[in-house]
């Protein structure tokens with residue numbers, strides 16, 4: 001039932017675009033001398049790149065967008081082709097001439113200042129929703145909306161519950177585990193260190209994970225623990241505190257350290273990436289298609305094939321086959337389980353609507 005599957009090297013690049021449209025690679029002048037790179041950050045029209053990622057010539061460089069890309073956005077996680085001076089030497093500036101086709105895109109919500117749902121991260125395969133169990137209180141409506149955004153984008157969803165030293169995670173685990181969301185829990189231990197990190201490390205190993213979470217939930221604490229020295233490595237350190245923290249409001253991709261193989265004799269396991277999204281608190285759901293939401297619920301998706309054409313599968317949908325599936329259950333116990341499952345799905349379905357009225361749809365985004 002869970003959309004999770006094992007990761008392999010080709011996964012991120014070769015997975016078909018779940019949105020089934022918008023191939024991003026357009027016919028462009030042939031740049032035979034182009035090199036490939038991964039976009040790790042964007043700041044005021046300057047793109048930080050990892051050229052030849054995982055290859056023999058891997059190094060950092062800075063680039064601008066070539067004029068020929070026009071208004072196409074380039075975002076962290078994008079695989080791009082660059083020409084010009086991609087040496088990364090001080091003062092060098094390469095040019096991004098092509099954006100590879102994206103396996104997934106995550107969009108932030110539209111808001112009053114910008115009515116467009118802009119892409120903020122590309123090619124991530126897992127959305128990590130960081131939520132504190134207390135201080136601040138968890139908001140399940142917000143979590144639901146993030147789950148919807150992740151599923152719609154074709155990503156697996158991991159819920160990371162922090163501050164379990166302050167409140168019991170049982171209720172939230174019970175709420176999200178049945179809808180295919182993996183859950184990990186962290187807490188502050190008696191000595192002050194964060195506990196539970198090994199579970200988080202395993203859950204993000206070898207994958208490209210986008211981290212989202214409201215201010216104060218402990219996301220920075222988590223990122224700093226997962227990627228020691230991450231912010232120093234990308235050159236963003238708070239001058240005053242010296243702590244790793246970046247103030248830019250756009251997303252930034254950080255490479256995870258490789259984790260040793262369980263037997264410690266073979267090569268370390270694939271490291272993976274986490275993409276932090278400071279200031280992004282809500283996602284554009286206006287474009288979400290019901291089929292994308294239904295897909296992670298394989299049992300429901302099979303039943304829904306019997307629905308009338310154009311069925312919304314919502315509470316008030318006439319003749320929705322999902323309602324029959326519940327009432328036709330052979331036993332009371334099965335009926336209760338099916339009802340709970342349908343209710344979870346409909347809860348997600350409903351969370352798409354009323355987004356802007358809820359007041360949750362504000363966040364900042366730098367171009």
Ligand SMILES: Nc1nc2c(ncn2[C@@H]2O[C@H](COP(=O)(O)OP(=O)(O)OP(=O)(O)O)[C@@H](O)[C@H]2O)c(=O)[nH]1
Nearest residue numbers: 162163164186187188214215216217218219220221
């Ligand atoms: N009790 C408890 N406190 C924690 C835990 N994790 C983080 N904190 C504290 O929660 C506060 C917020 O943590 P941050 O990591 O700064 O949170 P953030 O989500 O990055 O929020 P911003 O820094 O505002 O973006 C800090 O005071 C942390 O020390 C935890 O597991 N338990």
Ligand SMILES: [Zn+2]
Nearest residue numbers: 307311313320
């Ligand atoms: Zn239906």
